[in-house]
Amino acid sequence: MKHEMLCRPSATAVRFALDAGEGLTCEVGAMIAMSSALTVETTSRSRGGGGGMIKGLKRMFSGENFFLNHFTAHQPNQTLLIGPTMMGDCVHHPLRGGTLVVQGSSWLAATDEIEIDTTWQGFSSALFSGESMFWVKCSGVGELFLSSFGAIYPIRVDGEYTVDTGHIVAFEDTLRFQIGKASRSLIGSLLGGEGLVCKFQGQGLLYCQSHNPPSLGQLLGPKLKPA
Amino acid sequence: MIDSNPTFRGGLFHADLPDGRSGASIKxxxxxxxAEALCEGQPQFAIPLNECQLDLGGASGKMVFCRNADxxxxxxxxxxxxxxxxAxxxxxxxxxxxxxxxxxxxGEANRFRVGVVAATLAFALVCVGVYFGVLAxxxxxxxxxxxxxDEQIGEMAIQSLVPEPRLDADHPATLLAHEIVQQLQPHAAIPEMNFRVLVVASDEVNAFALPGGQMVVYTGLLKKAESPEQIAxxxxxxxxxxTLRHGLQGVSQSLGIVAAVQFLVGDLGGLVSIGSQLAQKSILTSYSRTAETEAxxxxxxxxxxxxxxxxxxxxxFALLEAEVGDIPDVAAWISTHPQHAQRVEDIRRLLQGLPKKQYRSLDLDLKATQQALQ
Incomplete structure (x- = not known):
């Protein structure tokens, strides 16, 4: 399977070239266009994996969809085009036996070998960081595709690194994250507009996004006319 | 010899690996x-146990990291x-x-928990402070x-809040209520206020005031009274x-609290608009215990x-309370008002502080009015 990122970085779509028998699991609604010899199967479980209803429900809590779409090519040289919901970039993350913890709405697609599960990140992360309590956990060996709001950039953390809430796309499970104050005093943190931030500790890869969906929502929400 | 030992699944970080990281099989x-890397060539890496530096971390907080000296x-x-x-x-x-x-x-987890509890308490204190600050x-x-x-709000509210049928201005009951208002007006805190009274034909024992001096008395209350002084x-x-402007205070306090909640929590949109619509009637016609005692x-x-x-x-008040059990409608007025015994005591205490005075009886024929209402 080959892939190509189109129209980077502000309105990225991913084009896949699949050979007969190859497959891809995508977020519901991600497909833009596809060749005729591709079939789509919608289920609540990962391809070949267990789970079903429970995993589907857990995905819903993480901000993902209950269902997953599996695309399978039945002839060589089939094209599949997918894109994210929000305006922004996509990134390819080759998973080689590790685990990547992905913020719910950033998971876009994965090859069939990757196990997709949900992981609990605690009440405090949901209450204070504006992130969800459950995150999507991807593990195994395969190809993973993530999307972002705005640009996406990887950071190799070794030690400590601080990211503002709402800007996390994904992080390797070797990183630990905690909610903390942006500056030394809580009042200063709040007055500085940064409020609470996510502090990463350890060694591993972290993906961040340049924009933050809740901030856009807070900006637009009050200006919208009630229905 | 190595193969006789158990194998664990994990990973490793090293500069020689592609992307600096790989999954690994650990012995x-x-x-x-x-550790044998699960990538091309399956290179092996080893750390002597005597220089192993341990750390706990990862997304779960339970991952064990072993590092060499450098x-x-x-x-x-x-x-x-x-x-x-x-171990x-x-x-x-x-x-x-x-x-x-x-x-x-x-230790870190405990400090974090204490921090969360302290932050929640501080937030609650700020909310309480803002609430009382806005009221004041x-x-x-x-x-x-x-x-x-006040008068404009009262006029707007008459149509929606005062029930029909209303008695004519020349009905004996309206004249009686009007006469009482005339006698009390010179002694009101704001004598120039435009006091008016409407009598509603209903057996409910009720009376209320709208902002700006418009009062509404139900015929049920006039029939229940034993003397014109009680109606007074x-x-x-x-x-x-x-005169204490409780209606306008209620409106401004509610608006202020809505504004404060929006400031603290963010836009509550639909919830607030539904809440404010529901509250309109109760804000204008029923007051807090403090306001009732003041009145x-x-x-x-x-x-x-x-x-x-x-x-x-x-x-x-005593008369109404005695009858609450028998007639459900009586509850309307008394239910929103403070405890009877406390009210009587408060009034008596106030009178002790005022100069002694010879009270008169009102020269009004309540019996005739009550007969006209039958």
Whole structure:
């Protein structure tokens, strides 16, 4: 399977070239266009994996969809085009036996070998960081595709690194994250507009996004006319 | 020899690996930790146990990291049996490192919990502070506003809040209520207020005041009263709500609290608009316990000034309370008002502070009015 990122970085779509028998699991609604010899199967479980209803429900809590779409090519040289919901970039993350913890709405697609599960990140992360309590956990060996709001950039953390809430796309499970104050005093943190931030500790890869969906929502929400 | 030892799933970090990281199959010998990378060529890396630096972390907080002296190589795993095997290896020398790591993690977790509890308490305190601050600010601000605003709100509310049928202006009941208002008006805190009274034909024992001096008395209340002084007591109480501007205070406090909630929590959109619509009637016509007590005391002062015995007001409360059990409609007025015994005591205490006065009886024919209402 080959892939190509189109129209980077502000309105990225991913084009896949699949050979007969190859497959891809995508977020519901991600497909833009596809060749005729591709079939789509919608289920609540990962391809070949267990789970079903429970995993589907857990995905819903993480901000993902209950269902997953599996695309399978039945002839060589089939094209599949997918894109994210929000305006922004996509990134390819080759998973080689590790685990990547992905913020719910950033998971876009994965090859069939990757196990997709949900992981609990605690009440405090949901209450204070504006992130969800459950995150999507991807593990195994395969190809993973993530999307972002705005640009996406990887950071190799070794030690400590601080990211503002709402800007996390994904992080390797070797990183630990905690909610903390942006500056030394809580009042200063709040007055500085940064409020609470996510502090990463350890060694591993972290993906961040340049924009933050809740901030856009807070900006637009009050200006919208009630229905 | 290595193969006879158990294998654990994990990973490793090293600069020679593609992307600096790989999944790994980990084995523990008597002297070394050996990791075989799950990438092309399957290179092997080892850390001598005597220079192994341990750390706990990862997304779960339970992942064990083993580093060599210069931190160029890290082998990690989350497998629970790996943690136990490492702790017991090297003749227990790593067990001490584990214990201090776990103690540090527990300390951090406790500090975090204390922080969360403190932040929640501080937020609750700020909310309570803002609530009482807004109430106090609204009271002060309302006093500075012209009476015309009260009158406009009252006029707008008459159509929607005063039920039909209403008695004519020349009906004996309306004339009686109007006469009482005339006698009390010179003694009101704001004598120039445009006091008016409407009588509603309903057996409910009820009376209320709208902002700006419009009062509404139900015929049920007029029929229930035993003397004109008791009616004067109720009307004085309602006039006091108008002169103390409780209606406008309720509106401004509600608006202020909505604004404060929006400031603290963000836009609540639909919830607020539904809430404010539901609250409109109750804001204008029912008041807090504090406001009721204020109206009692101000009403009693007015009655005293007008030469009418304020105890008549207390008597009427007693009369209503005695009958609440029999007639459900009576509950309407008394249910929103403070405890009867407390009210009577408050009124008596106020009278002790005022100069002694000879009270007169009102020259009004209540019996004839009550017959006209039958």
């Amino acid at each position: 523990l010998t008597r002297t070394e930790l050996v 931190r160029s190589l890290t082998i990690f795993s989350e497998d629970p049996s790996f943690v136990a095997a490492v 017991q290896s090297a003749y227990g020398t790593l067990e001490a490192q584990f214990r201090s790591l776990r103690a540090r993690r527990r 600010a609204a009271r002060t601000a309302v006093r500075a506003l012209p009476i015309r605003i 007591g109720v009307i004085a109480h309602e006039m006091s709500h108008a 009692d005391l101000e009403g009693a002062r007015m009655l005293h000034e007008a030469g009418i015995d304020p105890v008549a007001m207390a008597e009427f």
